[in-house]
Amino acid sequence: MKRIMFVTILLLAGLNVFSQEAFIDQLTGTVEIKQPNENSFKAANKGDKLFKETVLSTSFKSFAIIKIGSTTITIRPLTTLSLTEIQKQENLETVNVNLQTGRVRVDVKPPVGTKAATTLTSPSTTASVRGTSFEFDATNLYVNEGSVSFVGNKGQTILVREGENSRVEHTGQVTTPRNERNTNLLPPSPIGTSEKDTPVSGAVITNMPFTFELEFN
Numbered sequence: 001m002k003r004i005m006f007v008t009i010l011l012l013a014g015l016n017v018f019s020q021e022a023f024i025d026q027l028t029g030t031v032e033i034k035q036p037n038e039n040s041f042k043a044a045n046k047g048d049k050l051f052k053e054t055v056l057s058t059s060f061k062s063f064a065i066i067k068i069g070s071t072t073i074t075i076r077p078l079t080t081l082s083l084t085e086i087q088k089q090e091n092l093e094t095v096n097v098n099l100q101t102g103r104v105r106v107d108v109k110p111p112v113g114t115k116a117a118t119t120l121t122s123p124s125t126t127a128s129v130r131g132t133s134f135e136f137d138a139t140n141l142y143v144n145e146g147s148v149s150f151v152g153n154k155g156q157t158i159l160v161r162e163g164e165n166s167r168v169e170h171t172g173q174v175t176t177p178r179n180e181r182n183t184n185l186l187p188p189s190p191i192g193t194s195e196k197d198t199p200v201s202g203a204v205i206t207n208m209p210f211t212f213e214l215e216f217n
Helices: 002-018
Strands: 022-028 031-034 055-058 063-068 071-075 080-089 092-101 104-108 115-121 125-136 140-152 158-161 165-167 211-214
Touching: 022 031, 055 063, 071 092, 104 115, 158 165
Parallel strands: 092 115, 125 211
Antiparallel strands: 022 063, 031 055, 055 080, 063 071, 071 104, 080 092, 104 125, 115 211, 125 140, 140 158, 140 165
């Protein structure tokens, strides 16, 4: 019996290595959630656990803030996203998000000794981020902190640093920060939303699909 109990403890310890805490930290208005293996959405509540393949959707004047390990995602109104990967292995956190519509803000602050790999996906662009905060609407990129390696479906990769912006053109190429230095790239809020409705923690941006890859050394 002792031997069986010992093996069970080892197995549970191994599972904890790969688990990742994910939950809804705050929400306002109408926020809906569809858990894996469920066929329909239901009203979300603060504290709801999130899993791989969980889908979240916000309505007019509605917000949600979710926390996945050291990653915080603020979901703006009229946004739908799904979590395609939530995993933690030793000192590496992996979070993959498929943003279907809407706007989000992503902040990643891994503790000392931990690496975070957070990816937002879509067919249009790829951005490898070395920093903690950025805003994006799938066309316009603004970097709050750190730097972003940014590339469209066509064209050369560019580096967008803190305080700089870039955008994806219809050709699939991205513009240089120098050309965009005097341009305000942040898009207006969607119909039915306003900045005063934004939670204290802030939010990002997205009205089209895209891909972000975050790496921390």
